[in-house]
Amino acid sequence: MVDKVKVNINGNDYFVPENYTILKAAEENGIDIPTLCYEEGLPITGACRMCVVEVRGARKLMAACATQVSDGMEVLTESERVVEARREILRLLIANHDLRCLTCERNGDCRLQDYCYRYKVEDTPYKGEVKDFKIITDNPFFIRDYSKCIKCGKCVSICAEVNGAHVYEFINRGFDTKVTSAFDDPLPETTCTFCGMCINVCPVAALVEKSTLWKGRPWEVKKVTTTCSYCGVGCQLKLKVKDNTIIGVAADKSGSNLGHLCSKGQFGWDYVHSKDRLTHPLIKREGEFVRVTWEEALNYIAGRFKDILSQWGGRALAGLSSAKCTNEENYLFQKFMRVVLQTNNIDHCARL
């Protein structure tokens, strides 16, 4: 049991576990502190400085994401000093950002935009060097537009800490810092597994799936929560649907996969709209597949099972299950094969 401490945020006392950060304490009590580089489950880097807050007694502003609470701590999350600091950070970020928001894929779904709106940052007084990179389209799945990158480092962290692929790193230093692969190599030549988790954590439009490009504005896209149909893990994900067509996938943190996905879940959904896909049962009659109803198909299967079983016994039957099924479905399947069809000839595609 973790001890609780009293923290005063914006004049109100809250009791929170002592191992909480200011950000978490605020979040749990309905106080929103803006963040760009913070992502639950990833290491805290304290890089963007958007979440700075005023802590009584501290000389400098403190990063709420990185500072642990202590008993009696007094925090101001929207004081004049804090707001001015955040506005300055936003002015600095947009001074070195491709501001062609009109046609940006993340327009309306961009944290940088949201915070500029929230803190009324309409423009930047800093007119100087702007980093201008060519959009990288080196792989079939997503583009990298580093003119929009704000160097929050979340793609670097999730690739290293969750996937373990360590594809991204910061190269150069200072103002010339850029996130990219080792030696700036094309992604297909790196250890990238194309899990796409980097896209899902990107707060701006530096990493965008190719499938969504020019396909719809974020507010036109419906996000439908579903379960990935590939393996038995049953990852939760959100399908981005526009006009009844899937155009991409977004992370859903509510499932057991905590929003993590692999390349199949992230990019392997195009079969849904494939013309070759089976959409109803077929029975082969005189060498030709003929469309039938589910009832007819199931009756046919049950009849054939019964015939084989009575004529040859259970050893004449075998069952092959799929890794796409859940553990529970696989359990029921083997139970059915053993008890109903009286056979131990059961196998699974994962063994093949």
Added chain:
Amino acid sequence: MKKEILVCQGSACVSSQSRDVYDALESELKVRGLEEKYSLKPTGCHGFCEQGPIVLIEPEGYFYCQVKDKQVPKLVDCLQEGSVYEELLYKSSETQEPLKTRNEIPFYQKQKRLVLQNCGLIDPESIDDYINSGGYSSLQKVLSMEPDEVIKEVKDSGVRGRGGGGFPTGDKWYYGRQPQADKKYIICNAEESDPGAFIDRSILECDPHRVLEGMLTAGYAIGACEGFVYIRSEYPLAVKRIYSAISQALEKGYLGKNIMNSGFDFDVQIKQGAGAFVCGEETALIESIQGNSGMPRPRPPYPAEKGLWDRPTIVNNVETLSNIPIIFDKGASQYARIGTQQSKGTKIFALTGKIRHTGLVEVPMGITLREIIFEIGGGIKDDKKFKAVQIGGPSGGCLSEGYLDFPVDYDSLIDAGAMMGSGGLVVLDESTCIVELARYFLSFTRMEACGKCTPCREGNTRLLEILQRIIEGEGKMEDLDRLETLSRNIIDTSLCGLGQSAPNPVLTTLQNFRGEYEKHVKERKCPAGVCQALLSYKIIQENCKGCGICMKHCPAGAITGEKNQPHNIDADVCAKCGECVDKCPFGAIVPG
């Protein structure tokens, strides 16, 4: 007593060919069969590097400057005669009187050499020399004490971190002692990257065992068995000497297992950095040792709690660690008598810039800037006027004449908007443009920023762009306010010490020399005559003889005039190269 010939082999003297002097002495002594009579010894730096190569004759203490190898035969003649080689003595800048010993030279008179006490006097590559001068005796004392007593002694001494922050060392050790952990580490921060500062380099080159002794004491106090010296690879001589010190200490049992039969084990490894300024920041340094890019971590947690490989780690600067043996030799109360109420002991500065005597000086805390600059440093070169002093390196502050009688200690400097930093002290005269100075230091910190946090990465670039505009004559008055607010925001929000201090030169120059900024902006003039774009030249008619030399050398064809008649410069055509000023034999062309 056998006479000793001590030849400085510090980096600066080596670069002025002191190795040749040493070799010449060695062969001269051999030829004359005097090897037994005189002992020839390489030593570390005396700090008066501009006078190198330096040769010291003991026991008389004759202090020979700028010795050349071809002067060696006469030097040995003098030795044999027992006379002084007068030409090699330092001459008083006022009276031109030759001064025989080090202590007679004004550069040394106001110094208090504690940390540097062995420098120039012992052979840095001989552990016996160190032991004979009292080395490792404080460690013996420490190992007979309880770790808590050791920490208390350091706390009582009042010593504070010499690397810049000025955090009380005893408190840091106390925090390092508290956590229970399977392993703890001591790191010696020798990543000295301030341009112009060479304090840590000198200590490591001159007296490496002192640093090891400090590390051992720290290790014993907090319960660490392993230490790292993080040193930049651009310091090859220092690296070599610390390596040799470690192997000698291992051999003599001052490192390794069961040190001095106390049961205390301690090992030291060296990690060479690639010379990134930001790696002097302790968390970036730790990342670098771990094999990652040198990017700082958020603090807290402080390294004392969670440092190298997440174990409790104490990071102390070379100079801080070098103070430790002195504390235990003298006793904390004796040590605490040096300095001011809040800043104890001495501080070493790398004195440089437009000053008569440059070099490394060790002074008691609380000394005034005036004493350092005008008494030790001998005042401004070429009879120019003092303008400012940049103290604390590129992230320090630029102080004007009004601060000359300010005591040099941690808190006064912070109050003045500067900081102790790692001890760079650059003196500037009237020919320095203050805006250009701020631009120069900022261009350094901007280049050295790691790029992790937004305010430092983006903000310092914007500060630099504004300064550049002002220098180019395109500044606006609102730029000055923008410089100030942006600087304050960068300081307030940056992740690490680099960003939190990088705008200091901008803020302090604005605060102390706002008028000069305004001249650049409002009048489009650079009073110091440095900023090219704001320069204009004129010919003083009375002085011009009409010789035509300027006209001949002007690459832009901007100068016109009849022979033997005063000439004129067409400001619209002038390329502001300054060639005419240099070439005019009558000093008739001036900026303005």
